[in-house]
Amino acid sequence: MNAVEIIQRKRDGGPLSPQQIRWVIGEYAADRLPDYQMAALLMAVFKEGLDAEELAAWVDAMLHSGDTLDFSHVAAPKIDKHSTGGVGDKVSLPLGPMVAACGVAVPMMSGRGLGHTGGTLDKLETIPGFRTALDPPEFRALLARTGLVLAGQSETLVPADRRLYALRDATGTVESIPLISSSIMSKKLAEGLDGLVLDVKVGRGAFMKRLEDSRTLAETMVGIGRSYGTPVRAVLTDMSQPLGREVGNACEVAESVEVLRGGGPADLVDVTYRLGEEMLLLGGAAADRAEGRARLERAVASGAALEKLVEVVAAQGGDPRVIHDPSLLPSAPHRHEVAAARGGFLTRCDALDLGVAATRLGAGRERKEDTIDPRVGLRVLVKVGDPVEAGQPLVRLAWADAARLAEALPLVERALEVGDERSAPPPLVHGEVP
Amino acid sequence: MNAVEIIQRKRDGGPLSPQQIRWVIGEYAADRLPDYQMAALLMAVFKEGLDAEELAAWVDAMLHSGDTLDFSHVAAPKIDKHSTGGVGDKVSLPLGPMVAACGVAVPMMSGRGLGHTGGTLDKLETIPGFRTALDPPEFRALLARTGLVLAGQSETLVPADRRLYALRDATGTVESIPLISSSIMSKKLAEGLDGLVLDVKVGRGAFMKRLEDSRTLAETMVGIGRSYGTPVRAVLTDMSQPLGREVGNACEVAESVEVLRGGGPADLVDVTYRLGEEMLLLGGAAADRAEGRARLERAVASGAALEKLVEVVAAQGGDPRVIHDPSLLPSAPHRHEVAAARGGFLTRCDALDLGVAATRLGAGRERKEDTIDPRVGLRVLVKVGDPVEAGQPLVRLAWADAARLAEALPLVERALEVGDERSAPPPLVHGEVP
Numbered sequence: 001m002n003a004v005e006i007i008q009r010k011r012d013g014g015p016l017s018p019q020q021i022r023w024v025i026g027e028y029a030a031d032r033l034p035d036y037q038m039a040a041l042l043m044a045v046f047k048e049g050l051d052a053e054e055l056a057a058w059v060d061a062m063l064h065s066g067d068t069l070d071f072s073h074v075a076a077p078k079i080d081k082h083s084t085g086g087v088g089d090k091v092s093l094p095l096g097p098m099v100a101a102c103g104v105a106v107p108m109m110s111g112r113g114l115g116h117t118g119g120t121l122d123k124l125e126t127i128p129g130f131r132t133a134l135d136p137p138e139f140r141a142l143l144a145r146t147g148l149v150l151a152g153q154s155e156t157l158v159p160a161d162r163r164l165y166a167l168r169d170a171t172g173t174v175e176s177i178p179l180i181s182s183s184i185m186s187k188k189l190a191e192g193l194d195g196l197v198l199d200v201k202v203g204r205g206a207f208m209k210r211l212e213d214s215r216t217l218a219e220t221m222v223g224i225g226r227s228y229g230t231p232v233r234a235v236l237t238d239m240s241q242p243l244g245r246e247v248g249n250a251c252e253v254a255e256s257v258e259v260l261r262g263g264g265p266a267d268l269v270d271v272t273y274r275l276g277e278e279m280l281l282l283g284g285a286a287a288d289r290a291e292g293r294a295r296l297e298r299a300v301a302s303g304a305a306l307e308k309l310v311e312v313v314a315a316q317g318g319d320p321r322v323i324h325d326p327s328l329l330p331s332a333p334h335r336h337e338v339a340a341a342r343g344g345f346l347t348r349c350d351a352l353d354l355g356v357a358a359t360r361l362g363a364g365r366e367r368k369e370d371t372i373d374p375r376v377g378l379r380v381l382v383k384v385g386d387p388v389e390a391g392q393p394l395v396r397l398a399w400a401d402a403a404r405l406a407e408a409l410p411l412v413e414r415a416l417e418v419g420d421e422r423s424a425p426p427p428l429v430h431g432e433v434p
Numbered sequence: 435m436n437a438v439e440i441i442q443r444k445r446d447g448g449p450l451s452p453q454q455i456r457w458v459i460g461e462y463a464a465d466r467l468p469d470y471q472m473a474a475l476l477m478a479v480f481k482e483g484l485d486a487e488e489l490a491a492w493v494d495a496m497l498h499s500g501d502t503l504d505f506s507h508v509a510a511p512k513i514d515k516h517s518t519g520g521v522g523d524k525v526s527l528p529l530g531p532m533v534a535a536c537g538v539a540v541p542m543m544s545g546r547g548l549g550h551t552g553g554t555l556d557k558l559e560t561i562p563g564f565r566t567a568l569d570p571p572e573f574r575a576l577l578a579r580t581g582l583v584l585a586g587q588s589e590t591l592v593p594a595d596r597r598l599y600a601l602r603d604a605t606g607t608v609e610s611i612p613l614i615s616s617s618i619m620s621k622k623l624a625e626g627l628d629g630l631v632l633d634v635k636v637g638r639g640a641f642m643k644r645l646e647d648s649r650t651l652a653e654t655m656v657g658i659g660r661s662y663g664t665p666v667r668a669v670l671t672d673m674s675q676p677l678g679r680e681v682g683n684a685c686e687v688a689e690s691v692e693v694l695r696g697g698g699p700a701d702l703v704d705v706t707y708r709l710g711e712e713m714l715l716l717g718g719a720a721a722d723r724a725e726g727r728a729r730l731e732r733a734v735a736s737g738a739a740l741e742k743l744v745e746v747v748a749a750q751g752g753d754p755r756v757i758h759d760p761s762l763l764p765s766a767p768h769r770h771e772v773a774a775a776r777g778g779f780l781t782r783c784d785a786l787d788l789g790v791a792a793t794r795l796g797a798g799r800e801r802k803e804d805t806i807d808p809r810v811g812l813r814v815l816v817k818v819g820d821p822v823e824a825g826q827p828l829v830r831l832a833w834a835d836a837a838r839l840a841e842a843l844p845l846v847e848r849a850l851e852v853g854d855e856r857s858a859p860p861p862l863v864h865g866e867v868p
Contacts, residue, residue, distance in 0.1 A: 003604075004606050007477075007605060007606030011477065011481070011606050011607075034470075036468075036470045036472070036473035036601060036605055037473070039469075039471070039474040040474065040476065040477045040607060043441075043445065043473075043477035044606075170437075170468075170470065171438070171441060171470055171473075171474035172438050172439075172445050173474060
């Protein structure tokens with residue numbers, strides 16, 4: 001095997017053999033292939049793509065760069081959900097407990113926020129004491145005990161992906177559907193799941209701005225699951241405006257608790273139930289979506305879903321009192337409201353600008369090594385299509401540092417537009433695969 | 435300036451600004467841009483190309499990564515020749531003295547052989563004592579004294595190119611016309627020439643196998659020269675079979691001396707004169723090609739050209755006796771002839787296979803760090819289109835190591851084909867630019 005020949009073949013559009021892919025990923029993971037050769041190969045893959053067979057081999061090689069998990073000691077079906085990332089996307093927090101309360105085991109492995117998108121781990125860690133770094137034996141024990149674990153991914157799972165992701169980030173090769181798909185799917189398949197539901201976001205605040213790209217991404221990931229024998233279903237959901245009202249960390253935990261109490265904003269509730277229905281279907285816990293919906297609603301109405309979150313928080317070292325009383329969560333010292341300059345209808349509420357604004361406030365990371373401020377964030381008080389009066393507050397910022405507020409404000413102002421004509425709100429679900 | 439943004443822009447087909455190109459080459463040359471980012475950029479350039487303005491900026495940035503030369507102390511016009519490399523291509527050796535004998539200064543900077551192609555420096559160093567590594571003051575002094583210097587390129591000239599070339603070699607980004615052009619032209623323009631003649635080889639033994647590619651390469655390099663204000667003229671010459679008879683090192687010096695004595699094989703003589711005519715035209719030493727040809731012929735007939743080589747060899751520390759008597763050059767201990775199995779006409783004499791065969795014998799380098807054996811090589815006794823009798827010797831190998839001979843022989847046999855129909859010999863000159 002020769003790295004230059006492999007690079008040249010992909011560069012010239014030829015498919016790589018499974019042996020070539022296994023070798024090149026294996027050598028890179030073992031630190032025997034230099035970054036510059038992998039960088040050239042990644043750019044060639046960016047430009048030329050990977051076909052279905054190459055993708056299957058690529059994912060398989062990534063998967064075997066480290067440990068894989070085995071949850072066969074848990075009798076219940078194991079179903080996870082993965083979101084491609086958005087602004088205000090706290091779905092995992094209410095969804096995991098709701099689904100687990102219906103008897104489907106949810107070994108949920110999440111990430112941290114980067115750029116304008118938030119991360120479930122950062123949100124969970126606003127709960128005092130909550131531990132997201134669990135070693136595999138503890139993860140296994142907790143999954144058997146509570147049927148739900150909310151944690152970060154073990155360092156020993158798909159180590160090649162961590163190095164590849166950092167290299168892609170530095171070499172302009174992030175926005176590649178085969179590379180994104182193989183990164184996500186290798187990590188998810190390493191969890192040894194019985195099924196996976198993908199929430200593929202689409203719109204300004206999403207990784208994929210265009211519907212056709214999000215559909216291609218969804219189809220690619222579903223195809224990888226199929227080649228691996230793991231049922232995968234994708235729902236394409238809207239990310240043109242933030243999901244729900246809260247964008248931040250502690251504030252998103254509080255909003256998630258609202259949903260588990262039967263409240264919460266309609267869009268967040270709808271997306272959460274929709275993904276939950278798919279998880280119950282994949283886990284064999286419902287015969288159709290209507291039955292799934294009914295089971296999830298019962299789990300909320302009975303308090304079982306909220307109780308599941310309390311149980312998991314306690315099991316992972318967190319203080320369960322904050323779930324019963326979210327006002328105990330960390331809170332920013334100051335508030336600032338951005339009000340409508342004129343009356344009319346909200347015609348734009350840009351998820352990307354608002355996500356960046358929240359990051360500027362300190363709720364997110366510009367770089368991996370940044371720390372976040374759990375207290376700050378913003379509350380979006382209106383949705384596209386809502387009528388608006390002059391002087392009505394549109395967004396409320398929770399802030400701690402005046403310089404950061406000054407950076408965030410112009411972005412918030414740019415994000416919002418009030419016009420005379422009511423624009424129809426975007427559909428919440430743009431499609432599904434398969 | 436941000437490296438990832440620059441990579442992304444080129445990746446997406448957008449032109450880079452001169453500022454971006456200057457920055458990225460400058461940072462790389464100063465060791466502040468990591469190899470993996472340059473590797474990704476090189477692959478993006480490979481796939482997306484560089485337009486004329488980008489190329490000019492790229493060459494300019496390379497050029498200014500190190501020193502440039504100034505030969506304004508030499509009154510005569512300074513004209514160099516560059517060949518893209520071939521098999522048996524010893525043109526520089528007779529050409530330099532012929533042109534210098536006509537009053538045009540030739541600051542000839544050459545390279546070493548790599549892969550199946552030979553290098554002028556390796557050939558010159560078969561002359562006992564000859565020094566090809568001259569520091570800039572000595573180079574300047576010799577050019578003023580003799581009007582001809584035959585040397586390697588100073589380490590301080592275009593240092594970015596050395597690093598870029600090594601990186602391209604390791605990342606499958608060698609065969610890119612803008613990258614080849616900018617590599618060649620930055621080095622040549624750093625010599626502060628008044629004009630440059632390019633010998634762009636085409637055919638099996640050349641870098642460019644197809645005529646249209648060699649034409650594009652020639653046009654690109656001529657365009658770079660134009661944007662820099664340096665007159666450049668390219669001649670596309672045949673490299674489907676070796677040029678002349680000798681392929682090796684000492685044997686090619688001997689054949690070059692033959693040309694300077696008024697002899698030598700017709701194809702080698704024709705190409706040498708053709709390039710010499712262009713150099714005299716660029717140097718203002720002839721009004722048209724016919725006048726140039728006549729001047730070059732006189733320089734040979736009068737012995738002035740041979741005397742110029744003797745003078746340069748002595749000036750650069752070499753033993754001038756070997757020029758008067760090439761039998762004093764190093765010579766291999768053994769000979770082996772490959773004869774025709776049947777009669778007919780020579781229909782193939784593959785330059786690539788014969789070049790690789792010579793390398794296997796020890797005349798070339800597979801890797802940069804290899805040393806060459808100056809004595810070994812092969813003599814091609816027939817040309818495509820020549821009649822051949824059964825048992826007639828076609829190629830004579832000069833060898834020193836039986837294991838190497840065994841490796842070379844199958845390649846020589848594969849290179850040659852005798853058929854019943856006489857195929858027309860390929861044209862020596864396939865075109866010219868502009």
